[in-house]
Amino acid sequence: MQIYLPIAEVSVNAYLLFGLGGIVGVLSGMFGVGGGFLITPLLFFIGIPPTVAVATGANQVVASSVSGVLAQIRRRNVDFRMGLVLLAGGILGSAIGIWVFNILRQKGQIDLVVQLSYVVFLGLIGLLMLQESLRALGRAKGTQPRIKRHQHLWLHNLPLKIKFRASGLYISVVPPLLVGVLVGVLAALMGVGGGFIMVPAMIYLLGMPTKVVIGTSLFQIIFVTAFTTFMHALTNQSVDMLLAVLLIVGGVVGAQIGTRLGARLKAEQLRVLLALLVLLVCGKLAIDLLVTPAEVYSITAVGG
């Protein structure tokens, strides 16, 4: 069933969009990533103009994150206090990121910077996670897992300590704020919610338990992507509501399935899978940069 999208001005198969939304929704529910880093390249691939893909992808992520976070709240897996601290940092960070984005766009190199930062960050995070989670998996098989939540890094000796009860942490607000800012900058530069950076940062930098991390990340992503969607609608008129609705219908269902799948798997297994997924996307992007393309020319609308 072909459907004509009014803002993108292209005609696409509706079932294909349901499917794409569904796959991304499953991943979103399982790993607590918004899925922006997957949905946006997939939309490029089926011929949606990049500006529309970025803006509409953000809109879809809002829906799948709401769906996912509600399931997580019922399971008491959301640390609201931590979420708000991260969000405060995130909004500051995305303001900085948008400013940097505009400077780079004027210099005509934004595409390259976006691609390179995807490759670098996805590769780095993917490898770190894979290594750590494989080691944890091996340990879990052998002896009883050692619970070592409070690694006392210098980070934890900063002032302004707050109790994050859901995470079982009593740490300074400075590290979460900084993580929020960093993720916000990257999210704005790469046009994503930032879950795939946020999740490992919360686990490895802040020492939060994996279960709480997913819900808290989703909670934070809702606000960041809602802000992005609204700004795109206001300035570029590039949110395609019909496209978003089709993706959302697939996505919200997928997110529910993903949340249930995630609850069945062990935290270490989840982390291995997320690491592999991240590395897969990274590899694809790296190959695009390195291999001689079939067509060296491309057409873009002026100003787009």
Added chain:
Amino acid sequence: MRGPIAALMVLLLSLGAARGSEEVVAGLSQDSISITANFDGSDLLIYGAVKREVPIPTGTALAVIITVEGPSAPLTVRRKSRKFGIWINTAAVEVDYAPSFYAVTTSAPMAEILSQTEDLRRKISVPQAIRSVGAPMDVTDSPAFTAALIRLREAGGYYSLSEGGVRLEQETLFRADVDLPADLIEGAYQTRIFLLRDKRVIAQHSAVIDVRMVGLERWLFTLAHEWPAAYGALALVLAVIAGWAASAIFRYLRY
């Protein structure tokens, strides 16, 4: 949408009177195309007759060329090259005028029925439909960029040349079918019909087909451009409701 002939409208135009003897009387299967949600392309039938007061001239044969041109917008064509081991966009040429859709249909091979000077003057063939003024100083091979533009658009089905696509009967009646793709851009589509003899245009007729979105598509498009804040808010409300509904439904199914 494919198939049904919406409105039969015969447009008469007394062009070609300058040359006197022969003129075009033509019709289109539809003078407007509505893009609805399930729009998946359209067949445009262009037909007509040659009107003449005198007997069919002997000597060279009559030929017909039909062009359909979609709305145009300036574009940037970029070229990648390898730098520091990776492929990045290094050169760009702006094309000032390139139609979003351009189809040429003829009754015989182009080279046999149209002279180059006439093509330049009337801008009939696909390369003539594109106008690129001035490439930047660092680009020395700007024709390669316009050639790439045509190649990409032809591959996507947006530009086409169909030699022999016009059926011409007894030098009087002609008809041609033009396939319009599913991802049409809104706007005025200019249709031109040329009559040629001796590789020169002896009569011309043009008509406009209005392509526009209707129904839900029109409403969303208008809302997005006229009231962007309301549109953005609506998009978010829909997203939140959809997320909540899915969560609620799944919870209900589970217990």
